[in-house]
Amino acid sequence: MQTFQIYDPEDYYDELIDADGKPRPEAKLLIDKIDSLPHGDLALRQKEAEALLLKMGITFNVYGRDEGTEKIFPFDLIPRIVSSSDWQQIESGLKQRIHVLNLFIQDVYNDKKIFKDKVVPEDLVLSSKTYRKECEGFTPPRGIWCHVTGTDLVRDRDGRFYVLEDNLRCPSGVSYVLENRQVLKRTFPQVFQASRVRPVDEYPGKLFELLEFLAPDHVQSPTIGVLTPGMYNSAYFEHSFLSQQMGVELVQGHDLIVSDGFVHMLTTKGLQRVDVLYRRIDDDFIDPSVFRPDSVLGVKGLFEVYKAGHIAMANAPGTGIADDKVIYAYVPEIIRYYTGEDPILPNVPTYICRNDSDRSYVLDHLDKLVVKAANESGGYGMLIGPHATNEERAAFAEKIKAEPRNYMAQPTISLSRVPTIVGDRIEGRHVDLRPYILYGKDIYVQPGGLTRVALTKGSLVVNSSQGGGSKDTWVV
Amino acid sequence: MLSRVANSIYWMCRYIERAENIARFINVNLNLLLDTTEEGKHWKPLVMTTGDHEIFAQNDREYSQEAVIHFLTFDRNYPNSIARCLSAARENGRSIREIISSEMWEHLNHFYLDLTSKQSLTMALKDPHRFFKIIQLRSHLFTGLMESTMSHGEAWNFARIGMMMERADKTSRILDVKYFMLLPETTLVNAPIDQIQWMAVLKSASAFEMFRKKHHNITPHRVAEFLIFDSQFPRSIRHCINKAKEYLHRITGTPSGAAINLAEKRLGRIQADLEYTDIDEVIEMGMHEYLDSMQSRINDVGAAIGITFFNIKPIYPDVNNEQ
Numbered sequence: 121m122q123t124f125q126i127y128d129p130e131d132y133y134d135e136l137i138d139a140d141g142k143p144r145p146e147a148k149l150l151i152d153k154i155d156s157l158p159h160g161d162l163a164l165r166q167k168e169a170e171a172l173l174l175k176m177g178i179t180f181n182v183y184g185r186d187e188g189t190e191k192i193f194p195f196d197l198i199p200r201i202v203s204s205s206d207w208q209q210i211e212s213g214l215k216q217r218i219h220v221l222n223l224f225i226q227d228v229y230n231d232k233k234i235f236k237d238k239v240v241p242e243d244l245v246l247s248s249k250t251y252r253k254e255c256e257g258f259t260p261p262r263g264i265w266c267h268v269t270g271t272d273l274v275r276d277r278d279g280r281f282y283v284l285e286d287n288l289r290c291p292s293g294v295s296y297v298l299e300n301r302q303v304l305k306r307t308f309p310q311v312f313q314a315s316r317v318r319p320v321d322e323y324p325g326k327l328f329e330l331l332e333f334l335a336p337d338h339v340q341s342p343t344i345g346v347l348t349p350g351m352y353n354s355a356y357f358e359h360s361f362l363s364q365q366m367g368v369e370l371v372q373g374h375d376l377i378v379s380d381g382f383v384h385m386l387t388t389k390g391l392q393r394v395d396v397l398y399r400r401i402d403d404d405f406i407d408p409s410v411f412r413p414d415s416v417l418g419v420k421g422l423f424e425v426y427k428a429g430h431i432a433m434a435n436a437p438g439t440g441i442a443d444d445k446v447i448y449a450y451v452p453e454i455i456r457y458y459t460g461e462d463p464i465l466p467n468v469p470t471y472i473c474r475n476d477s478d479r480s481y482v483l484d485h486l487d488k489l490v491v492k493a494a495n496e497s498g499g500y501g502m503l504i505g506p507h508a509t510n511e512e513r514a515a516f517a518e519k520i521k522a523e524p525r526n527y528m529a530q531p532t533i534s535l536s537r538v539p540t541i542v543g544d545r546i547e548g549r550h551v552d553l554r555p556y557i558l559y560g561k562d563i564y565v566q567p568g569g570l571t572r573v574a575l576t577k578g579s580l581v582v583n584s585s586q587g588g589g590s591k592d593t594w595v596v
Numbered sequence: 597m598l599s600r601v602a603n604s605i606y607w608m609c610r611y612i613e614r615a616e617n618i619a620r621f622i623n624v625n626l627n628l629l630l631d632t633t634e635e636g637k638h639w640k641p642l643v644m645t646t647g648d649h650e651i652f653a654q655n656d657r658e659y660s661q662e663a664v665i666h667f668l669t670f671d672r673n674y675p676n677s678i679a680r681c682l683s684a685a686r687e688n689g690r691s692i693r694e695i696i697s698s699e700m701w702e703h704l705n706h707f708y709l710d711l712t713s714k715q716s717l718t719m720a721l722k723d724p725h726r727f728f729k730i731i732q733l734r735s736h737l738f739t740g741l742m743e744s745t746m747s748h749g750e751a752w753n754f755a756r757i758g759m760m761m762e763r764a765d766k767t768s769r770i771l772d773v774k775y776f777m778l779l780p781e782t783t784l785v786n787a788p789i790d791q792i793q794w795m796a797v798l799k800s801a802s803a804f805e806m807f808r809k810k811h812h813n814i815t816p817h818r819v820a821e822f823l824i825f826d827s828q829f830p831r832s833i834r835h836c837i838n839k840a841k842e843y844l845h846r847i848t849g850t851p852s853g854a855a856i857n858l859a860e861k862r863l864g865r866i867q868a869d870l871e872y873t874d875i876d877e878v879i880e881m882g883m884h885e886y887l888d889s890m891q892s893r894i895n896d897v898g899a900a901i902g903i904t905f906f907n908i909k910p911i912y913p914d915v916n917n918e919q
Contacts, residue, residue: 364694388905
């Protein structure tokens with residue numbers, strides 16, 4: 121069909137096509153394949169893939185529960201391809217960053233050296249909504265806090281990768297990576313094989329090894345569970361999928377009870393002790409006796425058992441401190457502080473609104489900046505200056521003045537694009553990249569990760585709650 | 597295994613079995629209509645069988661084929677319609693999809709999505725025989741997938757118990773209603789009977805052919821005996837109870853002669869009664885009284901299973917409508 125003859129990368133970095141309109145070397149096989157398909161074939165394959173996802177029940181719930189409220193997470197057949205040299209840089213950069221963030225969290229809750237050396241202001245950390253006083257003086261099992269991370273990377277017009285956000289609390293989406301891959305293998309088997317795409321399927325096995333590694337020393341074969349808020353949570357499919365792939369229990373708060381200093385599951389044969397929880401519930405909700413008292417999702421007394429060392433949790437409560445979007449701005453300095461090395465992956469330049477000079481710059485340039493709240497996710501609590509109205513900008517300016525600690529701003533990045541199926545055409549759409557990192561005995565970075573794509577023309581918002589979809593990511 | 601998971605798999609199977617039974621009842625009735633001339637009358641008994649005729653009557657509906665099929669199959673406000681049963685089965689399945697096999701989940705998901713698609717209603721009204729046959733086959737396919745793709749461990753045994761309890765309940769209901777309608781007075785037991793109607797009773801439990809192999813001639817007495825006491829026919833009450841008890845003991849490891857928990861005791865008592873009662877005693881006692889008591893005892897077993905294994909506090913008097 122010669123689909124790519126009329127494809128225009130415009131003035132953006134395109135992941136598959138170079139500035140001269142030619143396929144990048146790592147994408148050539150795929151582009152040739154797509155160009156050789158008869159007219160309409162790609163759209164048909166796209167439809168088949170969507171039907172397959174629906175049949176597999178890979179859906180997320182839109183709240184309220186009539187029929188028609190279940191949606192598949194939109195998915196685009198054309199993969200994003202990452203060259204091995206780009207990947208090497210990403211992988212080593214992420215390993216460096218996660219290693220350091222873990223040192224930072226341990227230091228913040230224990231020795232507090234980084235405050236004494238005035239690298240990060242103490243009051244900034246202590247005033248974070250994700251700082252957990254309850255974790256002070258505590259070292260989690262094996263000294264690891266951030267076991268599972270999904271770091272958001274973006275590529276700017278200059279072709280460089282930047283770290284946009286560190287998601288160290290409950291990053292979701294890895295199940296889509298695994299399922300998208302299944303669909304792509306069926307859709308482009310020959311290209312897939314010839315391109316020698318690096319496998320992603322090791323992830324559940326690696327996650328299991330990590331959880332097993334955290335179990336208390338005296339436990340021979342630990343009972344491991346994935347703690348989910350339940351089937352109406354939008355990520356429920358993932359919780360269920362991961363527990364199935366690992367062969368561990370999927371538990372909800374009301375399946376668990378604390379007695380005699382241990383956490384137990386209610387089973388058909390009475391109580392059974394649980395040794396490790398991969399919890400997919402935020403700190404706030406895990407234990408109503410310590411954190412939010414109105415939580416019905418958690419387990420009363422869980423935190424005490426945890427602190428006594430009778431259960432391990434991934435990620436460790438308190439880890440969210442490194443997730444604060446203002447503290448993010450300090451990460452390059454934090455890396456230099458603990459390792460003496462320069463960051464391999466740079467941050468996006470960030471203005472910190474609690475600093476007077478940064479704040480006045482931000483307020484003067486709201487039409488050019490992206491402003492984010494320190495602890496929101498899912499694309500909420502942010503202002504995309506260039507796309508906002510005057511009223512929206514004015515309202516946001518008030519919020520910044522009222523609570524400067526809680527905001528940071530970044531220049532609008534021209535996110536790179538990937539060719540995407542739009543009806544019977546192919547057009548460029550903006551993407552980011554979320555690789556998944558596991559920190560256990562060593563640090564493992566899943567080759568690839570989730571490429572999120574803003575399906576609306578010109579949009580820069582890739583979040584699934586705001587009209588984003590996903591693509592398979594090939595590291596070749 | 598988790599109590600919640602055991603509860604979900606038990607109900608998932610009960611709901612699928614329930615949906616299949618409704619489809620079969622409708623199909624049998626459709627066939628019966630081909631053999632009779634009176635119009636209109638023959639849809640009311642079907643709704644009576646479900647025990648939910650009062651719900652049906654609430655909306656001033658007429659007992660037409662279209663209204664009854666719609667009510668029993670698609671009505672979202674009727675908790676025992678096929679659509680609601682499959683929805684509940686699927687929701688239960690979704691909450692334990694890491695426990696059941698992917699094949700089971702995908703089939704159940706497809707089963708539900710297909711039933712709720714737009715073409716489904718059109719087909720149910722235009723070609724109901726084929727439509728309800730497909731529903732039955734899909735239920736059988738699910739049972740087969742469960743048999744051959746899922747380990748026969750604790751979860752599987754709970755699933756089978758759910759299926760057996762539902763079957764025993766449905767067989768007792770169909771016999772109860774039909775016996776009463778076709779033979780209102782016990783004195784008429786030896787009067788000429790409507791063969792076609794009694795064949796329909798057997799077909800409602802998929803029992804016609806197997807009955808013929810054993811008895812050849814149809815009499816109400818024999819039909820009732822077969823559906824209650826036959827030890828080999830898979831939908832007789834006795835067979836269902838025997839099987840449920842067998843699965844229960846596999847779960848608990850209690851020797852078959854003994855009973856330790858409430859569920860085992862209640863189930864064992866029904867089993868013993870079925871073992872040591874015969875059809876003449878039942879008729880003497882009154883068929884309706886016997887079956888009515890059987891249904892409430894089956895419900896009591898369900899409640900006991902909930903208390904013993906599912907961590908459910910005994911607050912629901914009517915286990916049948918739970919969840």
